[in-house]
Every structure is written in structure tokens, then in C-alpha cells.
Amino acid sequence: MQKISFALGKQALLSYGKSISVFSFVFEIIYEIKNFFLQRKITRLILIRQILFTGFEALGLITFVAIAVGGIIILEGSAILPDFGQSKLLYTILVIIILRELGGLLTAFIIIARSGTAIAAELGNMVVNQEVESLVSFGISPVLYLVVPRVLGVVLSMIALNIYFNVAALAGGWFMAYLFAPIPLLDFLNKLFSEISVNDIASSFIKSLLFGFVIAVVSSYQGLQVSFASTEVPQRTIKAVVLSLIWVILFDIIITAIMYLV
Amino acid sequence: MKFKLRYSEKIVGTFLIVALIIIATSTGYLLLHNKVFEKKFLFKAKFGDAVGLSSSTPVYFKGFKIGVITDFKLTDDNFIIADLKVYEEFRKKITRNSALFKSVNPVTSTSTIEFLQGPENLSELAEGSMIPAIDIPEGEILLAKNMVKKTGDPLNTVIYNLAAFSENINKDNNVDKGAFFRALVNLADAAEGMKKITDNLNVDFESISKPDKFGKRPLASLVVNAANISDSLRVMTGLVNHSLMRLDNVLTVYSQPEGLAAKMIDPDGKQIIEPIHKTLTNLNEAILKLEKLSDFLITQQDQFIIVLKRIVETLDEVQVTFETINGGPFIGKPKSERKK
Structure with a gap:
């Protein structure tokens, strides 16, 4: 009994310590963002390359997935909805699934798979190679120099990719709808915009902003948690992926609940 | 890759600017589509219930979205009073003795509200006035007086009329009850x-x-x-x-x-x-x-009976005649043999 209490207490203290560590890390990032804009010349290149890697290079994959998803939704909807006499709900479903939910989630998943793992592995290797220690010895904040440009890069890429995803998915939906029953693009857009509310766009924007921030922070934190051994790097990378997925889904539920239920 | 690194700034700039243009255009179009910047005239709408109503339920007139329900509440006398904002473009369509018809989609439970315009020769309804739905007494009166004519979805209309018919035919004050x-x-x-x-x-x-x-x-x-x-x-x-x-x-x-x-x-x-x-x-x-x-x-019943009786008698006579012929010396056997 005493052992169990001891183990539980130890675990609680450890969790508390971790939470404090994570929260202080998040607050440090937020604080350093201000400094980033003051000294942006130093880390500007890192930011641009992060956007290039996370955003631009993922554009092809995102577009392909989005067109396929949009087309599938229309395909499934066209098969089921007319049976209930509810064909007009096709646009509502497209908006709800793409704009409110899948757009943000799928983009986040792709970014986790591509960039989250890359950030965690890169920072982990830098710790193993004592590059981070060198920065500290020169008086350069590793958070400002390494983490902030990655966080901003991932957030901006996430927002931009989410927009491209939504556009591509709706285009895919129109294309599939056009194959079944030719409908002019303008009519399609009119019907679509009848179903979109400002809330939907705001929700999509907030989600992509938060998802990007969560992915970058979790991945950076896990990367910097590597101690000495290079074998820790893949472990931390996997942990970064798992935790990013969990946090993204949790935030998705919270934002959806706040935007549409409260 | 070298190309990308060399022109990374331009590529990233284009990537972000295009996304920004898309989101700005979409938001702008959405705001224009929802007539956010258009002047709106406020009226009150009165309904029998709030089933399917939401704070953004559109109101249609001949297929055009002429306004939107923005808010609604339950009154002390158990009716629903809602704020109806009508777009400036359709302000003149809101004449006196107009009504509203709310139909609820059974699958999605969302409602569609149709504006039923009063007689066109009547003047415009003053801003802030109440427009009744046809499911409340004021609206029923307008409908009964033929001031408004229900149109819209034929199926909804038939269902609505059936409901009204079955409800009214059983009313105690109906002279034709039952x-x-x-x-x-x-x-x-x-x-x-x-x-x-x-x-x-x-x-x-x-x-x-x-x-x-x-x-x-x-x-x-x-x-x-x-x-x-x-x-x-x-x-x-x-x-x-x-x-x-x-x-x-x-x-x-x-x-x-x-x-x-x-x-x-x-x-x-x-x-x-x-x-x-x-x-x-x-x-x-x-x-x-x-x-x-x-x-x-x-x-003619007696005549039939007489005729039939005569037919029976005639047939009896015919039978006797045939028997006589049959018993005659030329065709049938002698009478003495027949008796045997």
C-alpha cells in the first residue's frame, strides 16, 4: 500500500513537473514571438524554409487528397440523399464536412506526418550533436532561434494549406457533381455560399491556427526533450506524432463545441 | 531543390499571398451574398410554435430570399414573436395583410418560411409591424378571407391543408361537424x-x-x-x-x-x-x-304472375296434346296397351 502511494505520488509530481515544463515552454514561445519580429533578420530564412517545406512542398499531396475527398462526398451523397428527397442537403454536407471538420483535420494529419516528425527529429539530432548547447553558450535563446520560426512557419503553412484544401475539395466536389448532373460553376458556388456562414470560415481559420501551433509546439518540445542518445530521437518523434494527433483532435472537439453548440 | 532554395522567398510569398487572396475573396463574396452591408427593415413575425426556427432562418418570397429571422422568444400568451429583417430591395413587397407560412422539413427539422404577400393594391406595411403566420388565428383569418394565397411546396401544402381540414372539421362550432x-x-x-x-x-x-x-x-x-x-x-x-x-x-x-x-x-x-x-x-x-x-x-308483378300461370297452363295443355298424339293409332301404341 505504501509502495503504491509512493508510486502514485511520484507519478503525480512527475506529471506536475512535466505540465509546468510544457506550460513554461509554451509561454516562452509566445514571449519570444515578440522578439522574433524585432530581430527577424536572424531567423527569417529559417521561417521561409519552414513554410517552403511544410506548406509549399505539401501542396501537391494536399490538393490530391482534397479533390478526392470532395469528389467522394458528392459521390456518396448523390447515391444516398435522393432516396430521402434531400438532394439539396448535398451542399450542406459538403460545407459541414469539408469546411468545418475534414479540411482542418486532414491538413493537420498531413502536416503531423510530414513536418511534425521532421521538426522533432531535427531538433532531437541537434540536441544529440550539442548544437543547442552551443547556441546557449553563445547566449542565443534556442526557443527564439530554433522553435519560434518553426512554430510560425507551421502555423502559416497550416492556415494556407487549409485554405487550399477547402478550395480543392470544393472544386473536386463540383467536378464530381458536374459529371453526374452538369451544373454551372456559378450556380454551384451560389448554392454553396448559401450554406456557408461567417462562423464556418471563422471556425476553419481558428482551427488551422490552433492545430498548427499545437503541432509545432508538441514536435519542438519532444525534439528538445532528447537528452544524449541518438536512439531517443525516433522515440521522441513517435511521441510527437501521437501527442500531436491527440491534442489536435481534442482541440477540434473543443472548438466545434464552442462554435456550434454553445 | 536548388531552384526552390534560390527562389524560396518568391515561392513562399506567392504561396501565402494566393491563399490570402482566396480567403479575402471568399469572405467578401460571402458577406455580399448574405447582404451583410445592405440596409434592413425590421418587422415582427408571429408564429404558433418555434419548431425548426433558428436565429438565421431565411424568409423566401417566390424563391427569393427577402429577409431573415434573427431572434425569437416565447410570449406570455404562448406564441412566438420573432424579429424579421427584410432587405431593402424587397421592402416594397411587404404590404398590409401579408402573412408567413412556416413548413418544417421532417428529415432535418429545419424550417422554411415563405412570405405570403397580401393584396398588391394595399399599401406597404409600416416598419416594426407584426406579420402573422398562418398557423395562428390572425393568419387563419387572412387565409380564410383569401387575403393571402398559399403557394410553395405542393406536398407541404397538401399536408398542411389536410391538417387544417381534419382539425377544423371536428371543431365543435362547425355546423357541419361530422x-x-x-x-x-x-x-x-x-x-x-x-x-x-x-x-x-x-x-x-x-x-x-x-x-x-x-x-x-x-x-x-x-x-x-x-x-x-x-x-x-x-x-x-x-x-x-x-x-x-x-x-x-x-x-x-x-x-x-x-x-x-x-x-x-x-x-x-x-x-x-x-x-x-x-x-x-x-x-x-x-x-x-x-x-x-x-x-x-x-x-308489373301481377301481370308477370298471370303470364307465367298462363304459360304453365299452356304447357300442361301441350303436354296433354302430345300424350294424346303419342297414344293415337297412327304414331303411338293402342290405348289398351298403354294402360297395361
Whole structure:
């Protein structure tokens, strides 16, 4: 009994310590963002390359997935909805699934798979190679120099990719709808915009902003948690992926609940 | 990769700017589409219930979105008062004695509100005035006075009219309460009586084709039965005639402008009510003729009996004649042999 209490207490203290560590890390990032804009010349290149890697290079994959998803939704909807006499709900479903939910989630998943793992592995290797220690010895904040440009890069890429995803998915939906029953693009857009509310766009924007921030922070934190051994790097990378997925889904539920239920 | 690194700034800039343009254009188009910047005129809408209502339920007039419900609350007298914002473009369409029709989609539980414009020669309704829905007394009055005419989804209209019809026909203050159903019950009784008569007729026709077990001829009893049947037929025909006349009366009552059946089935009375009326009139005439025919048959009953009796006598005489011929010396055997 005493052992169990001891183990539980130890675990609680450890969790508390971790939470404090994570929260202080998040607050440090937020604080350093201000400094980033003051000294942006130093880390500007890192930011641009992060956007290039996370955003631009993922554009092809995102577009392909989005067109396929949009087309599938229309395909499934066209098969089921007319049976209930509810064909007009096709646009509502497209908006709800793409704009409110899948757009943000799928983009986040792709970014986790591509960039989250890359950030965690890169920072982990830098710790193993004592590059981070060198920065500290020169008086350069590793958070400002390494983490902030990655966080901003991932957030901006996430927002931009989410927009491209939504556009591509709706285009895919129109294309599939056009194959079944030719409908002019303008009519399609009119019907679509009848179903979109400002809330939907705001929700999509907030989600992509938060998802990007969560992915970058979790991945950076896990990367910097590597101690000495290079074998820790893949472990931390996997942990970064798992935790990013969990946090993204949790935030998705919270934002959806706040935007549409409260 | 080298190309990308060399032009990374331009690539990233284009990547972000295009995304920014897309989101800005979409938001702008959405705001224009939702007429966010257009001037709106506030009216009050009154509904019987809030089923399917939301704070952004659109209001349509002839397929055009003319406004939107923005807020609604339950009043002390258990009605729903909602804020209806009408776009400037459609302000002139809101005339006095207009009404609203709310229909709820059974699958999505969302409602569609249709604006039913009052007579066009009336002046515009003042801003802030109340527009009743047709599911509350004020709206029902407008509908009954034909100030507004319901259009929209035909299925919804039929369902709505059926609901209103079934509700109104059972109201205690309705002079015709139950008349329609009484007429139907009478008609059913008459049909049942007719069936019995037909069954009797069948039995009689079967018995006519078989010889009686006592060896008697059933013709006489058939004539008597026919007389009874025609008498019953006359009574039942009278009953059917009476029932149809009552049904005709009920439909005539409902075919009047404020009648419920007419609103449900045929607002103009030209498509269904008039043809039904003509059919019933023709049926009535046919039944009267049938009644006359049955009366004639009854009067001719004695003559039939006499004729049949004479036929029987004649046949007896014919039988005797044939027997005589058969027993004659030229064809048949001698009389002495026949006696043996």
C-alpha cells in the first residue's frame, strides 16, 4: 500500500513537473514571438524554409487528397440523399464536412506526418550533436532561434494549406457533381455560399491556427526533450506524432463545441 | 531543390499571398451574398410554435430570399414573436395583410418560411409591424378571407391543408361537424345492404337453375322473391339516393370559398369539385331512373304472375296434346296397351 502511494505520488509530481515544463515552454514561445519580429533578420530564412517545406512542398499531396475527398462526398451523397428527397442537403454536407471538420483535420494529419516528425527529429539530432548547447553558450535563446520560426512557419503553412484544401475539395466536389448532373460553376458556388456562414470560415481559420501551433509546439518540445542518445530521437518523434494527433483532435472537439453548440 | 532554395522567398510569398487572396475573396463574396452591408427593415413575425426556427432562418418570397429571422422568444400568451429583417430591395413587397407560412422539413427539422404577400393594391406595411403566420388565428383569418394565397411546396401544402381540414372539421362550432362522416357511414350501410341484395339475387339465380326437391317449379316463388327484391331495391336505392344527396350537400357546402374541403382539394373548384359535382348529379339521375324502373317492375308483378300461370297452363295443355298424339293409332301404341 505504501509502495503504491509512493508510486502514485511520484507519478503525480512527475506529471506536475512535466505540465509546468510544457506550460513554461509554451509561454516562452509566445514571449519570444515578440522578439522574433524585432530581430527577424536572424531567423527569417529559417521561417521561409519552414513554410517552403511544410506548406509549399505539401501542396501537391494536399490538393490530391482534397479533390478526392470532395469528389467522394458528392459521390456518396448523390447515391444516398435522393432516396430521402434531400438532394439539396448535398451542399450542406459538403460545407459541414469539408469546411468545418475534414479540411482542418486532414491538413493537420498531413502536416503531423510530414513536418511534425521532421521538426522533432531535427531538433532531437541537434540536441544529440550539442548544437543547442552551443547556441546557449553563445547566449542565443534556442526557443527564439530554433522553435519560434518553426512554430510560425507551421502555423502559416497550416492556415494556407487549409485554405487550399477547402478550395480543392470544393472544386473536386463540383467536378464530381458536374459529371453526374452538369451544373454551372456559378450556380454551384451560389448554392454553396448559401450554406456557408461567417462562423464556418471563422471556425476553419481558428482551427488551422490552433492545430498548427499545437503541432509545432508538441514536435519542438519532444525534439528538445532528447537528452544524449541518438536512439531517443525516433522515440521522441513517435511521441510527437501521437501527442500531436491527440491534442489536435481534442482541440477540434473543443472548438466545434464552442462554435456550434454553445 | 536548388531552384526552390534560390527562389524560396518568391515561392513562399506567392504561396501565402494566393491563399490570402482566396480567403479575402471568399469572405467578401460571402458577406455580399448574405447582404451583410445592405440596409434592413425590421418587422415582427408571429408564429404558433418555434419548431425548426433558428436565429438565421431565411424568409423566401417566390424563391427569393427577402429577409431573415434573427431572434425569437416565447410570449406570455404562448406564441412566438420573432424579429424579421427584410432587405431593402424587397421592402416594397411587404404590404398590409401579408402573412408567413412556416413548413418544417421532417428529415432535418429545419424550417422554411415563405412570405405570403397580401393584396398588391394595399399599401406597404409600416416598419416594426407584426406579420402573422398562418398557423395562428390572425393568419387563419387572412387565409380564410383569401387575403393571402398559399403557394410553395405542393406536398407541404397538401399536408398542411389536410391538417387544417381534419382539425377544423371536428371543431365543435362547425355546423357541419361530422356531416361528412355521417354521409360516409350511410353510404357504407347502403353498400352493405346492396351487397346483401346481390347475395340474395345470386342465391335465387342458383335455385332457378335447379329443380325443387319437392319437384315443384320454382318460377312462382322466384317471381315472389323478385317482387321482394325489387321492393328492397327500391328502399335501398332511396337510401343510397338520400346518402348521395347528403354527400352532395356536404361537398357543396365545402366548395364555397370559405369551405375547408375546397381549400384542401381544389382551391379554384374547377379541377376536382365541379367534376365530382357533375358525376354525383349524373349518378343521382341514374338512380332516379333505376328507382322508376324498379317501381315499374313492381307494378308489373301481377301481370308477370298471370303470364307465367298462363304459360304453365299452356304447357300442361301441350303436354296433354302430345300424350294424346303419342297414344293415337297412327304414331303411338293402342290405348289398351298403354294402360297395361
